[in-house]
Amino acid sequence: MPRKFTRREMIAGTATALGAAAVAKVGTASAQEGAAASGPIVTVPADPTKLQGLPTSPLGARSPFVRPSRSPVGETVGSSLTPLQELTGPITPSDLHFERHHAGIPVIDPAKHRLMIHGLVDRPITLSLDDLKRFPQVTRTYFIECSGNGRNAFRAPKPDMTAQKVAGMMSTSEWTGVPLATLFREVGAKSDASWFLAEGGDACLMTRSVPMAKAWDDALIVWAQNGEPLRPAQGYPLRLLLPGWEGNINVKWLRRLELGTQPWRTRWETSKYTDPLPGNKSREFSFENDVKSIITSPSHPRTLEARGWYSVQGLAWSGRGRVTKVEVSPDGGRTWEFAELMGPALPKAAVRFQYMLHWTGGEQVLLSRATDDAGFTQPPRAELLAARGLGTDYHFNQIVGWKVARDGAITFHGES
Amino acid sequence: MRHAQLVGLALALGPVIGACGREGNGPAVDASVVVAGYAPAPEYKAGYFGIGTSATRAQIAAWDTDIGPDGAELPAGQGSVREGEEIFRTQCAACHGASGEGMAPVFPALIGRDPRGESFDFASDPSIPRTIGNYWPHATTLYDYIRRAMPLYTPGSLSADQTYAVTAYLLAANQVIPTTAVLDAAALRAVKMPARGRFVADDRSPTTR
Numbered sequence: 001m002p003r004k005f006t007r008r009e010m011i012a013g014t015a016t017a018l019g020a021a022a023v024a025k026v027g028t029a030s031a032q033e034g035a036a037a038s039g040p041i042v043t044v045p046a047d048p049t050k051l052q053g054l055p056t057s058p059l060g061a062r063s064p065f066v067r068p069s070r071s072p073v074g075e076t077v078g079s080s081l082t083p084l085q086e087l088t089g090p091i092t093p094s095d096l097h098f099e100r101h102h103a104g105i106p107v108i109d110p111a112k113h114r115l116m117i118h119g120l121v122d123r124p125i126t127l128s129l130d131d132l133k134r135f136p137q138v139t140r141t142y143f144i145e146c147s148g149n150g151r152n153a154f155r156a157p158k159p160d161m162t163a164q165k166v167a168g169m170m171s172t173s174e175w176t177g178v179p180l181a182t183l184f185r186e187v188g189a190k191s192d193a194s195w196f197l198a199e200g201g202d203a204c205l206m207t208r209s210v211p212m213a214k215a216w217d218d219a220l221i222v223w224a225q226n227g228e229p230l231r232p233a234q235g236y237p238l239r240l241l242l243p244g245w246e247g248n249i250n251v252k253w254l255r256r257l258e259l260g261t262q263p264w265r266t267r268w269e270t271s272k273y274t275d276p277l278p279g280n281k282s283r284e285f286s287f288e289n290d291v292k293s294i295i296t297s298p299s300h301p302r303t304l305e306a307r308g309w310y311s312v313q314g315l316a317w318s319g320r321g322r323v324t325k326v327e328v329s330p331d332g333g334r335t336w337e338f339a340e341l342m343g344p345a346l347p348k349a350a351v352r353f354q355y356m357l358h359w360t361g362g363e364q365v366l367l368s369r370a371t372d373d374a375g376f377t378q379p380p381r382a383e384l385l386a387a388r389g390l391g392t393d394y395h396f397n398q399i400v401g402w403k404v405a406r407d408g409a410i411t412f413h414g415e416s
Numbered sequence: 417m418r419h420a421q422l423v424g425l426a427l428a429l430g431p432v433i434g435a436c437g438r439e440g441n442g443p444a445v446d447a448s449v450v451v452a453g454y455a456p457a458p459e460y461k462a463g464y465f466g467i468g469t470s471a472t473r474a475q476i477a478a479w480d481t482d483i484g485p486d487g488a489e490l491p492a493g494q495g496s497v498r499e500g501e502e503i504f505r506t507q508c509a510a511c512h513g514a515s516g517e518g519m520a521p522v523f524p525a526l527i528g529r530d531p532r533g534e535s536f537d538f539a540s541d542p543s544i545p546r547t548i549g550n551y552w553p554h555a556t557t558l559y560d561y562i563r564r565a566m567p568l569y570t571p572g573s574l575s576a577d578q579t580y581a582v583t584a585y586l587l588a589a590n591q592v593i594p595t596t597a598v599l600d601a602a603a604l605r606a607v608k609m610p611a612r613g614r615f616v617a618d619d620r621s622p623t624t625r
Contacts, residue, residue, distance in 0.1 A: 077522045103565065118476050125468035126475065134467050140454060155542055179457035188462035197482060204565035205572075207482060218454070256479050265485040265554045267561040271524075271546070274615060276538035282551075284615040347454070375622040387625030389539025 068096055071164060076104030079146070081168030084296045084315065090141070090343065090350045092171035094226045099233045100146050100169065102268075103203035106253055110229075110237040113201070115221070119259035122188025129223060129237050135178040135186075138220065140243075141349045143317045145170035145289045147246035147273060147394035154381065154396040157414020159403075163299040166400060166412060167292070170317065172350040173234075175241055177222030180215040184259075189215075193259035197266075198240045201255040208249045209263035210242065214287075218243045218348075221254065244319030244348035245287040246394065248273055278389045289319030290397035291378055293326055293353070293370035304408035310357045313342075317350040318372035325371050328355040332365035333380070333399070333416060339368070359404065365413050367401035380416045483560040490559065490601035495581025497588040497595050503578055504585050507567045516589060518545075527589045536614045549590025553615055555607035558583045580604070 042064040045051060062068075068087075072080040080099040082092055092098075099105075110129050118124035149169035153161055193212055200206035210219070220241040223230060230236040235252030242250055248268055263269065263285070275283040293316035298304060316323045323345045327336040339353040357366070371377040379387075381398035399416035483489050505514075508526075512518055516527030525545045532541065533550040548558060563579045565571050574582065584599040593599075593607060 075522050103568075103571070116471050116475065116479060118471055118480065122462060124471040124476060126471050127468045131467050131469075135465060136458070138454075138457075181457045182460060185460050185462060186465055186467070199479070199482070203568075203571050207560075207564070258480060258482070260484070262484065262486075264482055264560075265557055266482075267557055267565075270554060270557050270615075271548075271552050276536075276546075277616075278539045280536040281614050281616050282536070282538070283618055283620075286618045286620070288618075288620075290620070377622070379625060384625055391539045391542040391544065393542070 068093075070096060070099065071168070072099070077102055079169060081164050082171045083164045084168055084170075084294065085163040085299050085302075087296070088352075090172050090315070090352050091226065092173060094173065094228070094231050094234070097144075097171040097173060097225075097231065097234055098146065098169045100148075100247060101202070101233070101252075102206055105232050106202045107232070108201060108237060108253060113237050113255070115238060115254060116256045117183060117187050117259075118256075119196070120190040120193035120261070121184075121259055122190070125187055127183075132178055132221065132223065132238070135182055137176060137178055139174060139176040139224075140220070141172065141174045141346050142241065142243040143170055143172040143348065143350045144241075144247050144250055145292075145317070145319070146248065147286070147289060150396040150398075150400075151393070153400060153412070153414050154384070154398060155390055157381075157400075157412060159411035159413075160300060161412040161414070162301065163294055163296045166414075167294045167315075169247065170292075170315070170350065172315075172317070173225045174227070175220065175222040176224035177220045177241065180219035180221055180240075180257075181217075183221065183257075184212075184215050189259055192261060194261055195259075195263050197256075197258040197260065197264050198249070198251040198254060199256040199258075200235075200251045201253040206248075206251055206253075206268065207264065207266040208251055208268055209266065209285075210240075210249065211285075212259070214242055214245070242287070244289060244321075246273060246289055246319075249287065273394060275392050275394050276389065277392060278387075286395060287319075289317070290395050291318035291320065291323065291370050291372040291374075291376045292316065292397040293323075293368040293378060295328070295366055295368050295401055298404075298410055299402055300410050300412050302410050304359055304404060304410065306408075307359055307361045310359060312339075312355040312357045312366060314339075314353055314368050315350045316341075316345075316353055316368070316370035317348070318370065318374070318376065319348060320372050320374035320376060322347045322373045323351050323370050324373050326351075326353040327369045327371075328353075329367040329369070329401070330357065330364055332401075332413075333367055336369065359408075361406060363404065363406050365401055365403045367399050367413070367416055369399050381414065382416075481560075481563065483556045483563075485554045485556050487556045487559075487601060487605035490556070490604060491576045492601070493576030493580055494598055494600035494603075495577050495579070495584055496598045497581075497584045497593075499578075500581035500583065500585025500588075503574070503582050507570075507574075508582070511568060516547075516586070526586055529591055534610075536611065547590060548586055549592055549610060551611050553609055553612045555583070555587060555592070555604055555609055558586060559604060 068083045070080040082098040114126045116126045146169035153166040195209050222241045238254045240251040240254050295314035297313045316326045326339040328339045329336045339355040342352040345351040369378045378399050384398045401413045402410050403413045511523040512526050518525030528545050528547045529549045532544045580599045587593045588595045
């Protein structure tokens with residue numbers, strides 16, 4: 001009976017059988033890439049058709065040649081951005097979904113977790129995770145975007161910015177849960193309830209006020225993401241999902257919903273997540289994320305290696321509905337052409353677009369501009385700057401793009 | 417928007433979207449894509465499913481600690497500026513700085529009335545620090561936030577008296593109340609913040625950024 005080989009033996013045996021000259025090693029290129037991008041050193045045979053491959057395993061892993069990485073800041077109060085330039089299609093792999101936490105990621109026992117609904121209701125209740133899963137469920141695809149996404153690119157665009165840095169606080173997932181409207185009907189929401197408070201079970205007990213109209217529209221309580229339970233960083237075991245609305249209000253680790261008659265004016269909807277505007281004022285409860293797009297490929301730090309055809313791709317999304325069109329300018333905004341939408345543009349979900357570029361070796365600036373079905377179009381940076389000021393703090397959707405130099409080098413172009 | 421409307425809109429827009437494309441740069445939009453909409457949730461009657469456990473008064477009271485802008489839920493207790501200064505020194509200053517100047521980028525400045533901020537012209541310059549004294553519209557928010565989220569490594573550990581005291585110290589240090597003040601529920605409800613009235617509703621439209 002043939003003996004079973006361990007993964008390690010397989011790899012070692014491969015190297016021995018083929019000789020040192022016939023193999024290459026693939027592993028972490030530099031320590032700076034961080035733990036998320038590191039992995040075991042794998043020996044690559046010169047001809048993989050001449051020996052057995054690796055055995056099956058309990059959990060899949062990326063090819064050792066593929067090493068995407070978020071950009072963690074290493075703080076409990078901080079963010080970690082999605083490497084948009086590494087992705088394909090509209091969905092973000094769950095382990096690359098951006099993070100923004102205000103008190104770290106809590107470890108929550110799902111068996112003990114409860115969602116309480118109280119306040120202006122006929123029957124205040126607590127629901128376990130098992131309880132929630134007995135209600136009629138829905139599965140829908142939505143993006144989540146932190147409203148601070150792109151702040152640095154708006155205030156101080158720099159040539160060495162990457163797509164990850166410019167727009168990496170937007171991720172898209174397929175979510176499964178129960179419509180909030182179903183739960184609010186179940187508890188008998190009173191007719192005078194006009195706002196509800198959502199509270200998370202993290203160490204800051206994150207709280208945001210939400211108009212009841214959103215609950216009756218498309219709000220969800222979700223427990224699954226891309227075919228499996230939520231990742232801890234995305235709110236395991238439960239999160240509020242308010243499609244199209246700024247990331248912070250999609251309260252993670254959700255434990256409580258209180259129905260009332262006015263917003264609570266929590267720290268996160270007064271001191272933070274309000275938008276200073278010209279005229280000595282600040283906009284509050286600016287929930288919807290504005291329509292937005294970014295070309296993710298090619299993008300800095302890639303270099304176009306040769307003249308000829310390239311599939312220019314990117315992502316477009318709107319917090320107000322569907323993206324109806326994406327235009328690409330091959331000449332810095334002088335002329336605009338329609339890009340192809342690659343698949344259905346779902347409401348409040350990112351859609352990938354494509355534009356075939358024939359690069360002839362000249363310098364050119366590629367820009368993208370999305371329009372949604374609510375009639376909004378991305379503005380040039382100068383227009384957004386005039387309307388909101390350099391000191392505005394959230395909701396940056398100015399047109400951005402990339403400059404291609406004569407040698408093919410690509411740099412960020414933020415001065416649309 | 418309902419399903420039928422979405423489909424109708426997609427069909428109406430299709431020919432418009434598809435009618436372009438520069439010569440030599442490949443195809444434009446595939447106008448045949450019909451966009452999916454989502455059906456609204458069925459309107460079940462209250463209690464239809466009978467799922468869940470009634471929440472008891474004690475359960476609700478244990479979690480329902482939020483303080484709204486009218487301060488109706490503020491608990492009994494009181495605290496002085498002087499008491500708050502001592503708590504700030506021992507429990508807050510390590511992150512927020514001895515003078516409440518903060519430690520960027522994680523720990524925000526709490527204290528400061530930069531002259532450039534007094535006119536609330538924050539849109540002109542992101543470097544003007546936004547603090548409790550010049551940006552927070554409601555004093556009740558301060559009490560609510562301190563009690564729920566602070567101190568960072570022992571959240572929820574401050575008593576009602578201590579929370580009133582720290583709130584009082586921060587308001588006094590931001591020149592909102594006198595340094596001799598003692599705060600309780602009534603006094604905190606009466607505090608009017610300098611930035612109150614500066615906040616406006618979301619008026620974004622396709623032509624209003």
